[in-house]
Amino acid sequence: MVFDPYSFLEFAKEIHADKDYRKASAWRTIAGRAYYASFLSSRKKLQELGHSFVATPDVHKEVMAQVKTRNSGTANKLYMLRDSRNDADYNLMSQITSDQCSKLLKLAELVFQEVASFK
């Protein structure tokens, strides 16, 4: 069975709502899952539209570029999610808050909606 990228977003929302996980590691996990849910759904949609992507780290760049050719606003949102994910995974000094996560989750939802309309 093929994994649905939206499951990552649902999981991120569950962590965000869970009172047992109100800590920095949870916020960082949410930022990561919000990006990967959006990235994977974008890649999946683009593949459905006939694009193929190589399995290298460059795939993130290529997906972003392809999204941009269709909707630069969506690419901005995806870029922002990646930037937040990079911050969450690499920058130990950054402050990632619950409030920021709720915005990232909304942003990811928007990416899902916008990407779904790609033709």
Added chain:
Amino acid sequence: MSSATPTKSEELERIPRHDPKSTPERVAASIVRYVEKALTEAYLSVTPPSPAAPVSAKLQALRLKRLPISRRNQTRKRMETHDKLLGDLYRMHYSLDGHAVSGSDITPKRSPSTNSFIPSWPIQDGVPYQTWPSTIPTVDSLETRPAGLKLPYSSPASSPKTTRVLSFEYDDRWSTRLRDAGFDELAKALEQSAREFAEKSQTFWGFTLVEESDPEIPSWKRNVLRISIDTLDFDEKIRLWDEIDKQIRERLAMAANDYPDLRQDVKQFSESLFLKIDL
């Protein structure tokens, strides 16, 4: 000086007599505040000269290319000094006019407390609600301002008191690139379209153009226009974000048509450009 008009030093000597219990430090602080207020008022009564119109600036740049190299360098240096002075005058005027915390004087960085690119934000009437470093502009704060100020490509559509664009900054890499005529045109198109959009809006804006790279793909360089706006509503921010992106990309496409030599540069720039908003 007539006997009826006391000298400044005589006036200063009289001050402690008005309040004999004041400490010397308190008297000194009062004098400093008085001088700062007087200097600010005097400065604001003078309007700095307008920067050259884009067409004149372009003509000037073309004329410069025709000059012999020694004279060209000399003239360029003189123009840079003039531009820097003019920029300083505008910046100081703007700063003294109630925008001391606009972010224009600060190297953009995220605030640890808010994760915001700008540490504090003015409220609707342009008066800062937080103090950084002080709501009252001081001579000290102006003296410590970093060098390298760029002139705005377009004057604010309205007076500095009502402009919606509180700052438009370039990071060090971009400041260096702007010496190149091609990059200069790109940045001009970007800045002008962003400013035009912002001036028509109902909110305050701060912009910074930076180059960002990716920790996992270091060769992936992006030009990122970081945007801060004082709107709190998430949906409104998203709407403005999408709209300004559209306007900027349309303007860049127009620039590509206006300058065929730059078409490839504009294409590359547009592809690497992302807009990031401070949510």
